[in-house]
Amino acid sequence: MIYLQLLYSYLKIGFFGFGGGYAMLSLIQNEVVVQHGWLTNGQFADIVAISQMTPGPIAINSATYVGYSVAGFWGSVIATVAVCLPPMTLMLLATRFYLRLRKNPYVAGAMTAMKPVVIGMIGAAALLLLFPHSDEGKSFIDTWSWLLFAAALIASHLKVNPILLIILSAVAGIVIYG
């Protein structure tokens, strides 16, 4: 039963994951944290951090991790395959028709209108982590959290490597809270 739920959730995430990367966060968050409660908000932020430090897209990383935490090894296999299937199928179709598809004004029109939606969804993922609905596993626990947040905003604006930022923040965490 849990296998079916994982399969269905990650098929949905794969199918509607337009924009890739961070744009998929809100979708994953909605399925994994809000709908099923497989992870808390804080655990979700942990996965994003782990995903930044390890190779591979966040969608696949989160599938493997969530699948394993809720249903063991086969859970991780099912979730990972499920999240890959829809984009794989759609891409194979698109590849066969790709020159025609690319110039199609309707496809272009739909894509233009989806762009702000995708940006809004990245915003929603951030908002849910900034101001969660419950206190369990929240990301901001004291003034230090907000200071680190502000420093990271400035650093990423200055194009500091995100992997380096994550490593530095881990060190800061150990110094402050350890």
Next chain:
Amino acid sequence: MRGLFDIFITFFRIGIFTFGGGYAMIPLIEREVIDKKRWIEHQEFLELLTLAQSAPGPISLNTSVFVGYKLRGYAGAAAAISGVVIPSFSIILLIAIFFFDIRHNPTVDAAFKGMRPVVVALIIAPIVSLSRGIKPWGIVVAAAVAVAVWHFGVSPILLIACGAAAGLSWTLWKNRKKLKG
């Protein structure tokens, strides 16, 4: 000879080194697939990127499907996709198994307390760069979507579908006007 194993290994290498995912891997794909292997032309690669961005799913996955399929059909696509997915799958699986035990370690917990707010900042950063060149109505839509999903719990899937439908209707309406005028 563009062997299946060659395709697999090339994408395995891309899979191992795409830290951060997404756009970080584009230069790597360029080097492996265009400069070294000469599997596709540069112009074709640019067109492929647009396509990979419009399709749902991670860009690395979409790119590997395209290149693999072009080289060896369905078997090539399967070889490429396994190459991209297997490294990240194995690493995360190890972390998930290991992390379960060490998560309660006070030092690890302290490290993650430091990382969580920084992750939020990293999520916010691309919003600014993506919003460049977006018209004012786009900003309004983006803000409305953010609040709808975050505060009112509206399904992101529903909003994506609405966005696509709105774009289609707008194009239809524009084309009809053009035909009449």
